[in-house]
Amino acid sequence: MSDTFEDxxxxxxxxxxxxxxxxxxxxxxxxxxxxxxxxxxxxxxxFCEKFGLNISDDDARAIKSVGDAVNYISTHKN
Incomplete structure (x- = not known):
């Protein structure tokens, strides 16, 4: 997760x-x-571009902090 955090x-x-x-x-x-x-x-x-993700509008609204972003990306990237 630390690589994701740094990215x-x-x-x-x-x-x-x-x-x-x-x-x-x-x-x-x-x-x-x-x-x-x-x-x-x-x-x-x-985040979508860096990690090759497609983040929905609903999911995007829930990403309010660095930790939210790291956790979302960690669980959704391939």
């Missing part, structure tokens, strides 16, 4: 233009990183 952090850093070193599993996109709805869209798109 998720990389996507977040690229999309939000932030330093990934401060991200942890509890970091929330909206509350902690001040991501807006477009940022969230680009994060999900980045």
């Amino acid at each position: 998720v952090k990389t996507v977040i850093a690229e999309v939000l233009k932030i330093d990934a070193s401060n991200l942890n599993m509890e970091t929330r996109f909206i509350e902690d990183l001040k991501a807006d709805s477009m940022d969230q869209f680009f994060l999900i798109d980045g």
Whole structure:
């Protein structure tokens, strides 16, 4: 899972233009990183591209933190 965590952090850093070193599993996109709805869209798109996934809108709405993303990707990637 640590590789997935590092890859998720990389996507977040690229999309939000932030330093990934401060991200942890509890970091929330909206509350902690001040991501807006477009940022969230680009994060999900980045995760789909990086991991070869198709994340449904319903699933995307449930991904609210770094940990949510890591857990979702870990259970859905091939």
